[in-house]
Amino acid sequence: MTEVLNEMPKAYEPGKVEQKWYQFWLEKGYFKPEIGPEKKPFVIIMPPPNVTGELHVGHALTATLEDIMTRWHRMKGDPTLWLPGIDHAGIAGQVVVEQLLAKEGTSRHQLGREKFIERMWQWAKQCRQTIAGQHQRLGISCDWNREVFTLDEGPSRAVRTAFVRLYDKGLIYKGERIINWCPRCATALSDLETDHKEIAGHLWYVRYPLAEDDGFITVATTRPETILGDTAVAVNPQDERFKAMVGKKVVLPAVSRLIPIVADEAVDPSFGTGAVKITPAHDPVDFEVAQRQKLPLINILNPDATMNEAAGPYIGLDRFACREAILADLEKDGLLIKIEPYVHSVGHCQRCQTVIEPIASKQWFIKTQPLVQPAIKAVLDGRVTIIPQRFIKVYLNWMENIRDWCISRQLWWGHRIPVWYCPDCNQLTVAVEPPQICSHCGLTKIEQDPDVLDTWFSSALWPHSTLGWPDDTESLRYFYPTTVMETGYDILFFWVARMIMMGLEDTGDIPFHTVYLHGLIRDEKGEKMSKIRGNVLNPIDTLEKYGTDALRFALSTGTSPGNDIKLTPTKLEAGRNFANKLWNATRFVVRSIESNGIDMQIQQSLLPVEDRWILSRFNRTISTVTSLMEDFQFGEAQRQIHDFLWGEFCDWYVELTKIRLRSTVKEVLSPIAVLVHVLETSLRLLHPFMPFITEELWQNLKSRLPSDWRAGESIMVAVYPEADANAINPEAEQVMESVIEIIRSIRNIRAQYKVESARWTEAQIYGGKLTPAITPYSQAIQALARVKPVTFLNSRYQGQPNENILVLELKETQLVIMMGSTIDLEAEKKRLQKEIEQSQAEVARLAARLKDEAFLTKAPATVVDKTRQKFYTLTDKIKRLKQQILEL
Ligand SMILES: [Zn+2]
Numbered sequence: 001m002t003e004v005l006n007e008m009p010k011a012y013e014p015g016k017v018e019q020k021w022y023q024f025w026l027e028k029g030y031f032k033p034e035i036g037p038e039k040k041p042f043v044i045i046m047p048p049p050n051v052t053g054e055l056h057v058g059h060a061l062t063a064t065l066e067d068i069m070t071r072w073h074r075m076k077g078d079p080t081l082w083l084p085g086i087d088h089a090g091i092a093g094q095v096v097v098e099q100l101l102a103k104e105g106t107s108r109h110q111l112g113r114e115k116f117i118e119r120m121w122q123w124a125k126q127c128r129q130t131i132a133g134q135h136q137r138l139g140i141s142c143d144w145n146r147e148v149f150t151l152d153e154g155p156s157r158a159v160r161t162a163f164v165r166l167y168d169k170g171l172i173y174k175g176e177r178i179i180n181w182c183p184r185c186a187t188a189l190s191d192l193e194t195d196h197k198e199i200a201g202h203l204w205y206v207r208y209p210l211a212e213d214d215g216f217i218t219v220a221t222t223r224p225e226t227i228l229g230d231t232a233v234a235v236n237p238q239d240e241r242f243k244a245m246v247g248k249k250v251v252l253p254a255v256s257r258l259i260p261i262v263a264d265e266a267v268d269p270s271f272g273t274g275a276v277k278i279t280p281a282h283d284p285v286d287f288e289v290a291q292r293q294k295l296p297l298i299n300i301l302n303p304d305a306t307m308n309e310a311a312g313p314y315i316g317l318d319r320f321a322c323r324e325a326i327l328a329d330l331e332k333d334g335l336l337i338k339i340e341p342y343v344h345s346v347g348h349c350q351r352c353q354t355v356i357e358p359i360a361s362k363q364w365f366i367k368t369q370p371l372v373q374p375a376i377k378a379v380l381d382g383r384v385t386i387i388p389q390r391f392i393k394v395y396l397n398w399m400e401n402i403r404d405w406c407i408s409r410q411l412w413w414g415h416r417i418p419v420w421y422c423p424d425c426n427q428l429t430v431a432v433e434p435p436q437i438c439s440h441c442g443l444t445k446i447e448q449d450p451d452v453l454d455t456w457f458s459s460a461l462w463p464h465s466t467l468g469w470p471d472d473t474e475s476l477r478y479f480y481p482t483t484v485m486e487t488g489y490d491i492l493f494f495w496v497a498r499m500i501m502m503g504l505e506d507t508g509d510i511p512f513h514t515v516y517l518h519g520l521i522r523d524e525k526g527e528k529m530s531k532i533r534g535n536v537l538n539p540i541d542t543l544e545k546y547g548t549d550a551l552r553f554a555l556s557t558g559t560s561p562g563n564d565i566k567l568t569p570t571k572l573e574a575g576r577n578f579a580n581k582l583w584n585a586t587r588f589v590v591r592s593i594e595s596n597g598i599d600m601q602i603q604q605s606l607l608p609v610e611d612r613w614i615l616s617r618f619n620r621t622i623s624t625v626t627s628l629m630e631d632f633q634f635g636e637a638q639r640q641i642h643d644f645l646w647g648e649f650c651d652w653y654v655e656l657t658k659i660r661l662r663s664t665v666k667e668v669l670s671p672i673a674v675l676v677h678v679l680e681t682s683l684r685l686l687h688p689f690m691p692f693i694t695e696e697l698w699q700n701l702k703s704r705l706p707s708d709w710r711a712g713e714s715i716m717v718a719v720y721p722e723a724d725a726n727a728i729n730p731e732a733e734q735v736m737e738s739v740i741e742i743i744r745s746i747r748n749i750r751a752q753y754k755v756e757s758a759r760w761t762e763a764q765i766y767g768g769k770l771t772p773a774i775t776p777y778s779q780a781i782q783a784l785a786r787v788k789p790v791t792f793l794n795s796r797y798q799g800q801p802n803e804n805i806l807v808l809e810l811k812e813t814q815l816v817i818m819m820g821s822t823i824d825l826e827a828e829k830k831r832l833q834k835e836i837e838q839s840q841a842e843v844a845r846l847a848a849r850l851k852d853e854a855f856l857t858k859a860p861a862t863v864v865d866k867t868r869q870k871f872y873t874l875t876d877k878i879k880r881l882k883q884q885i886l887e888l
C-alpha cells in the first residue's frame with residue numbers, strides 16, 4: 001500500500017481527529033461483540049441515562065469508566081458487549097414536558113392522554129438523539145445496534161410479563177397505605193424520590209374540649225390543617241395524667257365532630273403534652289394506630305392539595321391558606337394556647353421541590369419480603385461482589401429494612417399497569433397482552449388501570465429485559481449473567497438492589513457478577529455540582545475546550561471505587577498537557593524514523609543500559625497496570641501509565657536517545673527500535689483511557705513502520721500489552737536511577753543557586769561499584785545537567801565542603817559540585833565554531849541536491865523527503881549553535 005505521509009502537525013488539535021476516528025471505528029463495526037461460544041464474554045449493560053435533556057459530568061464519568069473497562073477487555077480478546085440504553089424517566093420526564101406545555105399556555109389535561117403521550121414521544125426522540133450524540137463525542141465504544149429505550153416493545157413486554165408473573169404468585173397486590181403524594185406532580189412517590197429537609201416551623205398547642213365534661217385535652221401539632229382529618233386523640237396507656245380520660249369523647253375544633261380518646265403504645269408521653277391527635281389518612285404512624293384501634297380514615301385533601309368536602313367550611317382552600325384560616329379561628333375561640341418554634345423534617349418532591357403530603361391511598365405494591373432473601377444470599381455467598389466492600393453493609397441494611405414497594409404512579413408517561421377492571425363482575429383481568437374481554441364474565445367493556453408503573457420497576461429488569469427476556473434468546477443465553485454493573489453509589493438502592501431481586505426472581509440467576517460503585521463528582525472546593533450552586537461543568541463544553549481525552553483523563557484521575565472525585569481545571573489542563581506531551585514525543589520518534597530509517601529488530605544482547613532500563617521499567621509498569629485494572633483501580637492504573645510515559649519515557653529516555661541520535665560515533669546503536677517499541681506499546685496501554693489521541697498517534701507511527709510490521713488496522717482492536725518478565729532488569733534500573741539522580745541533583749542545585757543556563761558547572765562523581773556503568777553516561781550528564789567537565793573519582797571526596805564546593809551523598813553515589821568553576825569560554829567558542837562550519841558544508845551539499853531537477857524527479861519520494869528533512873534539521877542546528885556562541 002502506498003500512502004502519502006503527511007507531516008504530523010506541530011500541535012495536537014483534538015477537534016480535528018476525534019470525529020474522524022469515531023466514524024472509522026463505527027464503520028469498521030468494532031463496537032459489536034465477536035461472539036465466540038467457547039469464550040466467556042465481558043458484558044456491561046449501561047445504566048440508561050434519563051431521557052430528560054442532556055448528559056452531565058456524572059454521566060461522563062459513568063461513560064468513561066465503562067468505556068475503559070470495555071476497551072480493555074476488547075483488546076484482551078474477550079467477546080465484549082456494552083449495551084447502551086435510555087430511560088423514559090417517568091415522573092422526571094413528564095415534569096419537563098408539562099413545563100414546556102405550561103409555557104405554551106396549555107396542559108396535559110387540556111391535551112388529553114393520547115395527545116400528551118404523542119408529545120412525550122416526540123420530545124423523547126429528540127432527547128435520545130442529543131444524548132446519543134453526546135455519548136459519541138465522549139468516544140464510548142458501546143454497541144449502538146443494540147441501543148434500547150425502556151418503552152421499546154421488548155422491555156415493555158418484559159415489564160408486563162414480570163408484573164403478571166408476580167401477580168399470579170401473589171407478590172403484587174393493591175392496598176391502601178400511606179404514600180408520599182406530590183400535589184404538583186399529582187402522583188405517588190417512593191421514599192427515595194422524596195428529599196427530607198429540616199424546616200423551621202412551629203408547634204401549635206390546641207385545646208380539644210371534652211364532650212361530656214368541662215375541661216380540655218391539649219394536643220400539639222405542626223400541621224394544624226390536619227385537625228380536620230382527626231379521628232381520635234391518643235395517649236400512652238401507661239400515662240397516669242390521662243388515665244381517666246381514655247374512652248371519653250372530645251369535640252374536634254373547627255368542625256365540631258366528636259372523636260374518642262384512645263390509648264395506644266405508639267404514643268410518646270414526652271412529646272408535646274403527651275396527648276396526640278390521630279390523623280390516619282395523613283400520617284404513617286397515625287395510619288398504623290388507626291389500624292389497631294379500628295378508627296375511620298378521613299381524607300381531607302384533593303389531589304392538588306386543596307381542601308375537599310371533608311374539610312367542612314374550609315372546602316376549596318389551599319392547604320397552607322387553610323392552615324392560616326384554622327389558626328385564626330382557633331385563636332378566636334380561645335383554643336390556641338401556645339406556639340413554639342419547632343424545627344422538623346419535611347418531605348419535598350425531588351423533581352419539583354413541592355412539599356409532600358402523606359396521604360392514605362389505594363396503590364399497587366410488591367411484597368418485597370419473598371424477593372429480599374435470595375438477593376441478600378447472593379451477596380452474602382459472594383455470587384455478587386460489591387466494590388468497594390463497605391457498601392455490602394449498606395446494601396444489607398437497606399434490604400433488611402425494606403418495606404413493600406409502591407409501584408403505581410398516577411402519571412401518563414410510562415408502562416401502563418397491565419390490569420383491566422370489569423364494571424360488571426368487579427373482577428380484575430391481569431394479562432401480558434391487552435385482553436378483549438373480562439376473563440371472568442366475558443364482558444367486553446373492561447377498562448385498563450389508568451396508572452403507570454414506577455420507572456424503577458422497568459429498571460429492575462434491565463439486565464435481562466435488554467437481552468431479550470422473557471424470550472429464550474441467544475443473547476440472553478450467552479451474555480447473561482452480565483459481568484459488571486457500573487454505577488454511582490447514590491443509586492445502589494434504586495438500581496442495583498432491585499435488579500438483584502428481580503433478576504433472581506425472573507431468571508433464577510444473578511444479573512451481574514460485580515457491582516462497581518463510583519463516587520460523585522465535586523468541584524474544586526469539594527462541593528457537589530448543582531445548578532443552584534452554578535458550579536456545573538457541561539461535559540460537551542469541557543471536551544470542546546480541552547479535548548475529549550483530556551476530559552476523560554481528568555475524570556479518571558484519582559478515581560477509585562466509592563470515593564468522590566473533584567473535577568478541577570487543573571486536572572483538565574493536566575490532561576491536555578499530557579496529550580501534548582505524547583504528541584511531541586511521538587512527533588520526535590516519527591521524525592527520527594524519517595531521518596534515520598528504522599530497523600525494527602531489537603538486538604537484545606547489544607542494548608545499552610538505558611534501553612534495558614526503559615524496557616525493564618516499562619514491563620514493570622505493564623504488570624502493575626494490569627493488576628490494578630483487574631482490581632478496578634482505574635485511577636491508579638491511569639496514574640502509573642501517565643507517570644511512566646511522562647516521567648520516565650518522555651523526560652528521560654527520549655532525552656537520552658536525542659544524545660545518541662546526535663552522536664557521530666559509528667558503534668552507537670540506534671535507539672529507534674526501542675523508542676518505537678515502547679511508544680507503540682504504551683499507546684496501547686493507554687488507549688482505554690484516552691482513545692482518540694492514542695489512535696491518532698498510533699496510526700501516525702504505524703504508517704512509518706515497515707509494511708511487514710503487522711499491527712492490525714486500529715489500535716482499538718490491537719492486543720492489550722502483557723508484561724514480559726524477562727525484560728525486568730534490576731541492575732540496569734539501579735544504574736539509570738543513579739544517573740537520573742545525579743542529573744536531577746545537579747539541576748536542583750543549579751536552580752537553587754540561580755545559575756544562568758548558559759553557565760556550566762563542574763562536577764565530580766564517585767560512583768563506587770557503579771562507576772564503570774555510569775561512566776558511559778558522562779556525556780549525557782553533561783548535556784542534561786549542564787555540567788562540564790564531569791570527572792569520576794576513584795575514592796570518596798574527602799575535602800571540606802564550602803560555599804564553592806558542594807558535596808551530596810546520593811543513594812549509590814557521591815556528587816561533588818564545584819560552584820565556583822566556569823568553563824574555558826574561548827575553547828568552547830572554538831569548538832562550536834568548528835561544528836557550525838561542518839554543518840554548513842553539509843547544508844550546502846544538501847541544498848545543491850534539492851535544487852537538482854534530476855534528483856527531484858527520479859529519486860523516490862521518501863528519499864527526497866528525507867533529504868529535505870535533513871536539510872531543515874541541520875539548518876536548525878546551525879541556528880542553535882550560533883545562539884550558543886552568543887550566550888557564551
Ligand atoms: Zn413533584
Ligand SMILES: [Zn+2]
Pocket residue numbers: 422423424425426427438439440441442443
Ligand atoms: Zn367481568
